[in-house]
Amino acid sequence: MNRPIVTYETFHGSAKKIAEIIAAKLNCKCINIDTPFEAEDLKELDTVILVFNFRGPYTAQLTKLYLGRVKDQLKTKNVILVGEGLFSEKEFPVVAGEIHENHPSKTFSKFFVNGQLRVATLFPEEKALLAKFSELTGMKITDMGELDLQRAAEVAEEIAALLETEEFNAAALPAEEAPAAASAENKTKWTCPLCGYVHYGDAPPEKCPLCGLPGAQFVKG
Numbered sequence: 001m002n003r004p005i006v007t008y009e010t011f012h013g014s015a016k017k018i019a020e021i022i023a024a025k026l027n028c029k030c031i032n033i034d035t036p037f038e039a040e041d042l043k044e045l046d047t048v049i050l051v052f053n054f055r056g057p058y059t060a061q062l063t064k065l066y067l068g069r070v071k072d073q074l075k076t077k078n079v080i081l082v083g084e085g086l087f088s089e090k091e092f093p094v095v096a097g098e099i100h101e102n103h104p105s106k107t108f109s110k111f112f113v114n115g116q117l118r119v120a121t122l123f124p125e126e127k128a129l130l131a132k133f134s135e136l137t138g139m140k141i142t143d144m145g146e147l148d149l150q151r152a153a154e155v156a157e158e159i160a161a162l163l164e165t166e167e168f169n170a171a172a173l174p175a176e177e178a179p180a181a182a183s184a185e186n187k188t189k190w191t192c193p194l195c196g197y198v199h200y201g202d203a204p205p206e207k208c209p210l211c212g213l214p215g216a217q218f219v220k221g
Contacts, residue, residue, distance in 0.1 A: 002078075002163040004047035006030045009059045009066070014115050015084050018152045019051040022082065025156035026163070033066040042070060047078040047163060048105075053115060054083040054095045067103045078168050079105035080159060084115040084147075100198070107167060108198045111155045114148040167199065190218040 004026050008019035016032070023030035026049075031041075033050075042048060048070075052063045067074070081099060083092040096110040134140060162168060187200040192213055199205050204218035 002047055002168055003045045004028045004049055004078075004163060005042070005045050006049045006051065007033050007066075008051040009033050009053075009063050011053060011059050014147050015051045015053050015059070017147065017149070018082060018084055018113055018155075019049075021149070021152045022049060022051065022156040022159060025153075025160050033062065042073045042077065045077070047080065047168065048074065049080045049082065049159065051082040051084065054085055054092060067099065071103050074103050074105045077105055078107045078163075079103070079109075080162070081108075081110040082113065082155060082159075083110065084113045086115055107200070109159075109162060111158065113151045113155060114146075116147045167201075167205075188220060190215075190220055193217060193219050 005028055006019045006023040006026070008015045008030070010016040010019075010032065019030050050063070050067075053059050079100070081096050083096065085092065092112045093110065100108045188202060190199040190201065190204040192199075199218065204215035204220075206215050207213065
């Protein structure tokens with residue numbers, strides 16, 4: 001049985017809403033990484049789901065600090081990143097790739113949820129930056145988008161399905177029970193060119209568990 005936890009970093013509350021939706025679906029703990037929550041708390045868990053607004057500098061800084069503190073623990077865990085941002089699905093894979101490269105894990109997956117911008121809720125420093133941007137460009141900055149709660153619910157369903165896969169549950173077994181094939185260190189890396197899902201094994205999966213792309217189209221290495 002896979003034992004997950006949802007961790008999140010939030011500035012205006014959007015990432016927290018997404019995290020709570022996922023945690024409710026998985027019936028697991030939902031923890032703000034600003035609280036005293038360190039590597040020791042991950043020992044008995046198999047999957048770490050991190051939800052954050054990857055476009056926020058303050059959030060990004062705290063997230064990087066947290067990942068650095070739990071880096072050694074993550075090497076034996078499944079890691080799932082859920083990025084929340086403003087229409088930046090093309091940028092998120094780059095950020096996620098950098099995180100995975102600097103913090104390798106047993107398995108790695110990523111999801112994206114469109115966020116929102118509410119000018120009235122911004123901090124004074126953020127409002128000042130927007131005002132300067134408007135002055136320089138002549139563009140008026142107004143509220144943007146709506147937090148895509150429907151997509152958040154879909155992501156929760158997709159993660160729940162992912163945790164039931166053989167790959168994730170093999171990684172969840174104690175070291176003495178897990179088959180040797182479960183070790184990512186001794187296996188070939190296969191990457192889905194469509195969504196970026198990473199699989200380790202002698203051969204690619206039959207199909208991508210995230211987007212359904214045939215395994216024959218996975219990129220080796």
